[in-house]
Amino acid sequence: MTAFRSGFACFVGRPNAGKSTLTNALVGEKVAITSSRPQTTRHVIRGLVTTADAQLILVDTPGLHRPRTLLGERLNDLVRTTWAEVDAIGVCLPADQRIGPGDRYIVGQLAKVRRTPMVAIATKSDTVSPDRLLEHLAAIGALADELGVTWRHVVPVSAVSGYQVEHLRDLLVAELPEGMPLYPEGQLTDEPEETLVAEVIREAALEGVRDELPHSIAVVIEEMVAREDRPEDRPLVDVRANIFVERESQKGIVIGRKGARLRQIGSDSRSQIERILGTPVYLDLHVKVAKDWQRDPKQLRRLGF
Numbered sequence: 001m002t003a004f005r006s007g008f009a010c011f012v013g014r015p016n017a018g019k020s021t022l023t024n025a026l027v028g029e030k031v032a033i034t035s036s037r038p039q040t041t042r043h044v045i046r047g048l049v050t051t052a053d054a055q056l057i058l059v060d061t062p063g064l065h066r067p068r069t070l071l072g073e074r075l076n077d078l079v080r081t082t083w084a085e086v087d088a089i090g091v092c093l094p095a096d097q098r099i100g101p102g103d104r105y106i107v108g109q110l111a112k113v114r115r116t117p118m119v120a121i122a123t124k125s126d127t128v129s130p131d132r133l134l135e136h137l138a139a140i141g142a143l144a145d146e147l148g149v150t151w152r153h154v155v156p157v158s159a160v161s162g163y164q165v166e167h168l169r170d171l172l173v174a175e176l177p178e179g180m181p182l183y184p185e186g187q188l189t190d191e192p193e194e195t196l197v198a199e200v201i202r203e204a205a206l207e208g209v210r211d212e213l214p215h216s217i218a219v220v221i222e223e224m225v226a227r228e229d230r231p232e233d234r235p236l237v238d239v240r241a242n243i244f245v246e247r248e249s250q251k252g253i254v255i256g257r258k259g260a261r262l263r264q265i266g267s268d269s270r271s272q273i274e275r276i277l278g279t280p281v282y283l284d285l286h287v288k289v290a291k292d293w294q295r296d297p298k299q300l301r302r303l304g305f
């Protein structure tokens with residue numbers, strides 16, 4: 001059995017390189033959704049590609065500009081941070097145009113990001129003859145040598161005809177770490193981040209004790225705020241959450257011997273939350289008893305049901 005993989009990728013390339021069309025082709029029927037994210041998140045999600053064994057989250061990066069101002073430089077820093085945080089970068093180099101200064105500038109900047117795997121994509125490959133495509137692929141290879149980047153793969157695709165779109169998807173998925181889906185049901189929901197975070201904690205709390213605590217756990221996020229006084233490039237989000245159970249005995253199950261299970265729940269969910277929010281997280285979990293909450297309409301409302 002292959003392990004489930006989940007993670008983030010972004011497409012970069014000069015304007016008109018075919019990034020949006022490719023995103024839509026990968027996402028399929030579902031239109032790429034632009035969801036606005038709270039300030040704590042730097043990643044704007046463009047689309048979600050879910051298969052039987054992977055979830056690939058395509059995120060946007062702000063455009064890279066030749067910096068003329070301090071603000072321009074700061075924006076470029078932000079782009080580079082995103083590049084360093086995603087699991088894979090797809091570099092779009094349209095086949096219908098020769099590699100130009102715009103492409104050179106972007107790839108030159110990518111050369112500074114050492115660790116993230118990069119896949120070079122010859123987009124719009126349906127627009128040129130096979131000979132011209134070969135020439136373009138060779139130029140993409142030469143560009144890597146010239147500018148000091150390493151392509152994991154060089155793939156011609158056509159988002160319009162669908163040529164190699166699935167192959168590209170598989171190549172990107174192969175770069176993702178093992179992990180559970182970060183978004184529920186394979187659909188990008190516009191649920192508030194709190195709901196997703198609460199769901200992650202609930203899943204972690206139920207891990208291994210599902211039989212003992214079937215539906216008795218609810219998680220409520222009390223607070224999710226960016227810590228003040230942090231340097232801009234090292235943000236930290238405080239997440240304070242309550243895990244509600246119905247009975248005192250269930251509290252013991254969740255907390256475990258000397259708090260061991262609760263610590264496990266914390267570390268299991270924290271890494272997933274950090275990936276959803278895109279920032280390091282300080283997670284503060286408390287277990288509380290809300291007696292018979294499932295039968296009490298007032299409590300149910302409070303717990304968000």
Ligand SMILES: Nc1nc2c(ncn2[C@@H]2O[C@H](COP(=O)(O)OP(=O)(O)OP(=O)(O)O)[C@@H](O)[C@H]2O)c(=O)[nH]1
Pocket residue numbers: 013014015016017018019020021022123124125126127157158159160161
């Ligand atoms: N023939 C063909 N045309 C394509 C393909 N992919 C994109 N195009 C066309 O190329 C143009 C630009 O595509 P976009 O997907 O908007 O490019 P983009 O990189 O997102 O552009 P920006 O948003 O400006 O950065 C559009 O007119 C697309 O229809 C393709 O695979 N084949």
